[in-house]
Amino acid sequence: MALAAALRRLAPVALGAFPRRTTAVTLGCGSRLAGTRRLSAGTQPLRSDNKVTIHFINRDGEKVTVKGSSGDTLLDVVINEDLDFDGFGACEGTLACSTCHLIFDEEVYKKLGRVTDEEMDMLDLAYGLTETSRLGCQICLTKSLDGMVARVPESVTDIRQSKDETA
Amino acid sequence: MAVLYNFTSACMKNFGGSSFNRQLFCVFRTFHKSAASGDVLGISEERAITPPDVAEETRVKSLREMPGPSTLANLIEFFWRDGFSRIHEIQLEHSKKYGKIFKSRFGPQLVVSIADRDLLAQVLRTESIAPQRGNMDSWKEYRDLRGRSTGLISAEGEDWLRMRSVLRQLIMRPRDVAAFSDDVNEVVDDLVKRICVLRTQQSDGATVLNVNDLFFKYAMEAVAAILYECRLGCLESEVPQETQDYIAALHLMFSSFKTTMYAGAIPKWLRSIIPKPWEEFCDSWDGLFKFSLVHVDKRFAEIKAQLEQGEEVRGGLLTHLLVTKQMTLEEIYANATEMLLAGVDTTSFTLSWATYLLALHPHVQEQIFTEIMTTLGPGRVVTANDVQHLPLIRALVKETLRFFPVLPANGRITQDDLVLGGYFIPKGTQLAMCHYSTSLDDENFPEALDFRLDRWVRKDTTDHVDNFGSIPFGYGIRSCIGRRIAELEMHLSLTRLIQKFHIGLSPVTDDVKAKTHGLLCPGAPINLQFIDRE
Ligand code: HEM
Ligand code: FES
Numbered sequence: 001m002a003l004a005a006a007l008r009r010l011a012p013v014a015l016g017a018f019p020r021r022t023t024a025v026t027l028g029c030g031s032r033l034a035g036t037r038r039l040s041a042g043t044q045p046l047r048s049d050n051k052v053t054i055h056f057i058n059r060d061g062e063k064v065t066v067k068g069s070s071g072d073t074l075l076d077v078v079i080n081e082d083l084d085f086d087g088f089g090a091c092e093g094t095l096a097c098s099t100c101h102l103i104f105d106e107e108v109y110k111k112l113g114r115v116t117d118e119e120m121d122m123l124d125l126a127y128g129l130t131e132t133s134r135l136g137c138q139i140c141l142t143k144s145l146d147g148m149v150a151r152v153p154e155s156v157t158d159i160r161q162s163k164d165e166t167a
Numbered sequence: 168m169a170v171l172y173n174f175t176s177a178c179m180k181n182f183g184g185s186s187f188n189r190q191l192f193c194v195f196r197t198f199h200k201s202a203a204s205g206d207v208l209g210i211s212e213e214r215a216i217t218p219p220d221v222a223e224e225t226r227v228k229s230l231r232e233m234p235g236p237s238t239l240a241n242l243i244e245f246f247w248r249d250g251f252s253r254i255h256e257i258q259l260e261h262s263k264k265y266g267k268i269f270k271s272r273f274g275p276q277l278v279v280s281i282a283d284r285d286l287l288a289q290v291l292r293t294e295s296i297a298p299q300r301g302n303m304d305s306w307k308e309y310r311d312l313r314g315r316s317t318g319l320i321s322a323e324g325e326d327w328l329r330m331r332s333v334l335r336q337l338i339m340r341p342r343d344v345a346a347f348s349d350d351v352n353e354v355v356d357d358l359v360k361r362i363c364v365l366r367t368q369q370s371d372g373a374t375v376l377n378v379n380d381l382f383f384k385y386a387m388e389a390v391a392a393i394l395y396e397c398r399l400g401c402l403e404s405e406v407p408q409e410t411q412d413y414i415a416a417l418h419l420m421f422s423s424f425k426t427t428m429y430a431g432a433i434p435k436w437l438r439s440i441i442p443k444p445w446e447e448f449c450d451s452w453d454g455l456f457k458f459s460l461v462h463v464d465k466r467f468a469e470i471k472a473q474l475e476q477g478e479e480v481r482g483g484l485l486t487h488l489l490v491t492k493q494m495t496l497e498e499i500y501a502n503a504t505e506m507l508l509a510g511v512d513t514t515s516f517t518l519s520w521a522t523y524l525l526a527l528h529p530h531v532q533e534q535i536f537t538e539i540m541t542t543l544g545p546g547r548v549v550t551a552n553d554v555q556h557l558p559l560i561r562a563l564v565k566e567t568l569r570f571f572p573v574l575p576a577n578g579r580i581t582q583d584d585l586v587l588g589g590y591f592i593p594k595g596t597q598l599a600m601c602h603y604s605t606s607l608d609d610e611n612f613p614e615a616l617d618f619r620l621d622r623w624v625r626k627d628t629t630d631h632v633d634n635f636g637s638i639p640f641g642y643g644i645r646s647c648i649g650r651r652i653a654e655l656e657m658h659l660s661l662t663r664l665i666q667k668f669h670i671g672l673s674p675v676t677d678d679v680k681a682k683t684h685g686l687l688c689p690g691a692p693i694n695l696q697f698i699d700r701e
Contacts, residue, residue: 090296090643090644091335091339091643091644092332092335092336093340094335094336094339094340095339095340095341096335096339096642096643096644096646096650097642097643097644097646115628116341116555117554117555117558117561118341118651120625120628120631123631124631124632124634125288125634125635125638125642127288127292129631131629155292
């Protein structure tokens with residue numbers, strides 16, 4: 001049908017305010033929340049000087065060092081680098097969940113940029129909240145954040161699992 | 168839309184929500200005849216569970232040991248004393264009497280109620296990737312019958328996740344929704360005009376009778392502007408007859424829907440004997456779908472015409488969905504239908520309550536007015552970007568929803584075995600999350616019965632309220648997808664109303680109490696005066 005073809009051709013046209021994203025979601029991989037993944041499509045390969053180094057400390061206390069591009073969010077980095085933080089980023093960066101909760105050093109925290117009201121509201125509901133907590137999906141990388149450390153807090157599930165193990 | 172509360176199509180036997188008809192009562196009688204004697208009552212379905220081995224002092228208790236009202240007491244409460252409209256109050260009474268976690272039984276359905284913010288947090292934080300609210304069989308059955316798709320409310324599992332992934336990328340991020348600011352503001356213009364017309368019809372020249380009627384039209388118009396990318400004309404003075412018929416039909420549908428949503432509670436085999444609820448259920452859905460079909464098809468035809476003319480296609484949500492084909496046309500119909508249903512009553516009730524509370528608390532209203540004057544002055548129209556500078560407006564919406572959480576209880580079906588508050592809850596248990604109780608609990612909100620905006624105003628960005636006590640839109644991946652749209656509609660309209668009018672109680676308004684009619688709604692008409700500032 002001609003219309004369908006025309007529409008398909010049109011798909012790349014910018015539509016109002018909507019960011020275009022390709023969403024690939026898998027379900028049923030057994031682990032909690034971990035199946036939700038967003039793949040940012042069409043990301044231009046960026047020059048290496050736009051790269052920012054981030055050290056994540058995972059829930060086992062291990063350091064994972066990766067590079068992200070300026071302008072990406074920390075959630076983008078976790079997804080692009082395929083970091084396996086169980087349950088991280090469940091709502092795909094749409095400010096509905098606070099599972100992308102990260103904890104920073106005081107100095108880094110101050111450089112992270114403005115916190116919106118909506119982020120604060122979701123942070124209120126984050127598990128293990130600290131004074132230097134932020135939501136990873138709301139933090140955009142800039143050159144000045146190069147070398148930053150971001151700690152993934154324990155999740156409720158972790159606590160329960162470790163209790164189960166000791167029991 | 169009573170619908171959401173209908174976590175329940177099936178478990179509504181319990182918390183239901185609106186006036187049950189007599190026929191249903193018969194059904195319940197049959198359910199209970201067999202169970203009416205002895206202590207088999209209520210425990211037959213609680214599987215004999217051996218809780219996991221744990222240390223003696225932290226012994227996990229079984230459901231059998233969980234306190235709760237007896238089935239008979241529940242029956243009397245709900246049917247004899249019409250508990251359905253007081254469900255929110257009963258929730259409060261039961262949580263006081265039986266504690267923060269208790270079980271109730273409604274017919275064959277066992278429900279574990281949770282009225283504790285930490286337990287709620289535990290449930291919601293450990294959700295799986297596609298949480299379930301309740302049994303949606305009757306919704307699905309209708310859709311299968313008519314060859315329609317499920318939408319976000321009724322879909323489950325992979326279908327749900329796929330549609331949710333598409334839609335949340337369009338209408339959940341605050342900055343994406345802020346793009347609708349001008350569209351919503353046009354509807355607010357009409358709301359203000361309509362108020363000015365309506366009040367001239369009263370002898371005092373100030374009163375608007377039954378403000379919910381007005382806010383219903385506002386919410387419907389605003390949601391349609393976003394969802395259907397068109398104006399319906401609900402707020403016009405000279406509403407074209409055609410549109411009037413439409414509004415009337417929709418009103419009827421919304422109200423009849425509430426009384427028929429329980430159709431699903433009646434076992435299929437009884438339908439030949441009591442056909443009416445199921446028929447009305449289907450009729451209501453037919454009407455709701457028809458409305459969306461008309462508007463989606465209209466937009467689709469426009470796009471087609473534009474393409475044939477070689478024009479560039481520009482548009483919002485619907486255009487995006489139609490052009491990118493991330494969902495099928497049937498899925499678009501279904502989601503447009505379910506979102507309209509979810510988005511109108513919820514928002515209008517909250518606006519009615521908010522303006523009522525403002526009228527009851529003139530001092531608070533003055534504070535907000537002062538904030539608006541400082542930030543915007545008397546004439547500047549508020550936009551989405553201004554809201555961050557209006558903390559009291561945000562607080563007003565939060566405090567209103569704490570007082571009157573539109574969804575006084577919500578549901579979840581557990582998808583794993585879990586230990587909750589010391590009890591072993593087997594997979595597949597229907598939970599009722601008692602938001603009304605936690606919102607009005609002094610432990611969560613000191614002097615909970617006081618209307619106080621300062622609870623929500625932060626001193627700085629590290630000032631946090633650790634609180635699952637009031638989560639009127641839910642929390643997590645299955646929370647309200649229309650939250651940001653609803654907030655935008657409410658922030659923009661409330662700011663404008665307070666900027667323009669002094670809102671006062673009309674002498675013809677009594678003390679208005681909440682009643683549950685699916686949603687927590689005003690139990691009597693709220694009549695308010697809108698007096699020009701200056
Ligand atoms: C004051 C206004 C509103 C309130 C208080 C409200 C509240 C809620 C709540 C409590 C839920 C259930 C969440 C859960 O189970 O965790 C929900 C779901 C939902 N709401 Fe809202 N809502 C409002 C307005 C809207 C609007 C304007 C729309 C549409 C544009 C909307 C669309 C939906 C949909 C589609 C769902 C089902 C989501 C899913 O299952 O994925 N709501 N809402
Ligand atoms: S991913 Fe859900 S809030 Fe950041």
